[in-house]
Amino acid sequence: MGNSHRKACLGPHPLLVRAWMLSGGNPQGIELLYRSRRGIPTRRRDQPSSPSSHVTCHKMSAKSAINKDLFIPHDEKMLAAVQVKRRTKKKIPFLATGGQGDYMTYICLSVTNKKPTHVSITKVKQFEGSSSFVRRSQWSIDQLRQVNGIDPNRDSPEFDLMFDNAFDQWVAGSSGEKGTFVQVLHHTCQRYRADRKPEFVNCQSRLLGGNSILHSAADSVSSAVQKASQALNERGERLGRVEEKTGDMMNSAQQFADTAHKLAMKHKC
Numbered sequence: 001m002g003n004s005h006r007k008a009c010l011g012p013h014p015l016l017v018r019a020w021m022l023s024g025g026n027p028q029g030i031e032l033l034y035r036s037r038r039g040i041p042t043r044r045r046d047q048p049s050s051p052s053s054h055v056t057c058h059k060m061s062a063k064s065a066i067n068k069d070l071f072i073p074h075d076e077k078m079l080a081a082v083q084v085k086r087r088t089k090k091k092i093p094f095l096a097t098g099g100q101g102d103y104m105t106y107i108c109l110s111v112t113n114k115k116p117t118h119v120s121i122t123k124v125k126q127f128e129g130s131s132s133f134v135r136r137s138q139w140s141i142d143q144l145r146q147v148n149g150i151d152p153n154r155d156s157p158e159f160d161l162m163f164d165n166a167f168d169q170w171v172a173g174s175s176g177e178k179g180t181f182v183q184v185l186h187h188t189c190q191r192y193r194a195d196r197k198p199e200f201v202n203c204q205s206r207l208l209g210g211n212s213i214l215h216s217a218a219d220s221v222s223s224a225v226q227k228a229s230q231a232l233n234e235r236g237e238r239l240g241r242v243e244e245k246t247g248d249m250m251n252s253a254q255q256f257a258d259t260a261h262k263l264a265m266k267h268k269c
Contacts, residue, residue: 063106066124066133071110076120080184081108082177084170087158102128107161107170109185111192119192121161121185139163141192149182149203182207 067078084105106124111117119141126133148160155175159182161168172178182200186208189197200208 062104062126062133066106066108069133070122070124070135071108075113076110077113079109079111079188080181081106081124082170082181083173087169087171106133107181109181109188111188117192119188137166139166141189142196144189144198146199146201147182147185147203148201149207152202152204155179155204179204179207 062083063078063081066081071078084107086105103125106126108122108124109119110122111119121139121141121144122135123137124133125136143164144161145164146160146162148162150156150158150160157172157175157178159170159172159178161170172181182203186200186203
């Protein structure tokens with residue numbers, strides 16, 4: 001008999017038995033006691049998660065708050081938003097004084113719910129120590145002339161936006177965040193700009209082509225509709241076959257009843 005088999009026959013590990021006795025049979029207590037006695041590191045359920053997850057959650061909650069505070073009250077819907085920083089420091093006029101301290105900047109894309117549809121790109125700021133968001137600059141999508149993705153051959157968080165009267169160089173929080181914003185912006189321009197569509201230069205082809213998240217979502221919805229329609233058709237065919245069999249059974253039952261009645265009348269006579 002091998003060692004592993006003999007150990008299996010000896011019953012529970014003594015530390016597990018002791019842990020069970022000390023914890024009063026509590027499963028979580030048994031695990032913690034056993035791990036501590038064996039020197040196995042444990043992680044409490046309330047232990048804080050990684051800093052990156054906190055940053056992601058903060059960005060998601062901030063974008064939801066922006067939509068709720070700035071766009072929904074004006075009967076608008078925010079389509080996308082990206083947190084950004086300037087790549088180059090903006091020149092401040094010599095006479096400008098009295099800044100409001102550090103702040104976070106978001107570039108937001110929104111559309112009105114009522115027709116005629118109006119699409120806007122808005123610069124939103126949140127100053128340090130404040131929970132509110134304020135609109136700064138705003139442009140119509142018709143004023144957008146160019147979107148520069150900086151590098152079409154690799155993922156990068158940098159991008160430029162050129163308008164009729166402004167030019168900004170930005171760095172997004174991540175290349176993925178920038179990519180999502182550029183995809184939605186490109187799709188929106190294709191949908192709402194009938195003429196003089198802005199240029200999208202130095203952008204990765206996957207951000208502008210058929211593999212965008214918007215097309216993928218549309219394909220998924222179409223596939224789901226087709227599957228549901230096919231399932232309904234198959235169910236209808238099965239129901240039709242059941243109805244046909246039911247009709248045949250009813251006819252057979254009626255014929256049987258008629259035959260039984262005739263036999264009964266014959267013997268009665």
